Amino acid sequence: MDEYHLIKQFSKPKEGEYVPVTFIEFKRKLVGWSPELRRSVYIESEEDKAKLKRVREINLMIAINHLSGKTSSIELTDEERAQFEEVYNSFLEKGGQLMYTRKKIGAKTVSFFELKESGRKVSEASGKSLLSERI
Numbered sequence: 001m002d003e004y005h006l007i008k009q010f011s012k013p014k015e016g017e018y019v020p021v022t023f024i025e026f027k028r029k030l031v032g033w034s035p036e037l038r039r040s041v042y043i044e045s046e047e048d049k050a051k052l053k054r055v056r057e058i059n060l061m062i063a064i065n066h067l068s069g070k071t072s073s074i075e076l077t078d079e080e081r082a083q084f085e086e087v088y089n090s091f092l093e094k095g096g097q098l099m100y101t102r103k104k105i106g107a108k109t110v111s112f113f114e115l116k117e118s119g120r121k122v123s124e125a126s127g128k129s130l131l132s133e134r135i
Contacts, residue, residue, distance in 0.1 A: 018099040020066040027060045087113040
């Protein structure tokens with residue numbers, strides 16, 4: 001499957017690829033690089049901290065990935081979380097669909113969220129009317 005990287009638990013879309021998501025919650029987690037596992041791991045206890053490099057605190061966003069239908073985890077910096085919260089507030093006001101992508105800014109690739117507005121408009125006067133009046 002060519003789009004496997006979009007449906008994993010930690011989906012990482014390429015620039016220009018979009019993943020529709022539904023926000024569930026944020027968690028604040030400690031994460032560090034494990035040289036023996038050669039990947040980042042979440043820190044559960046203080047003794048784990050000594051074995052890891054580059055220990056940092058991140059925002060872990062739990063969301064539903066609509067491409068896979070499962071929950072996904074997205075690690076965000078404080079700046080990325082602030083950008084998400086702006087888009088999410090707009091989503092709460094206007095509705096639509098939250099879209100997750102990543103953009104290259106300089107040498108870094110950052111998580112980025114956009115709001116895709118729904119195509120249909122809600123009628124302001126949604127009262128009863130005759131079919132002949134609508135035509």
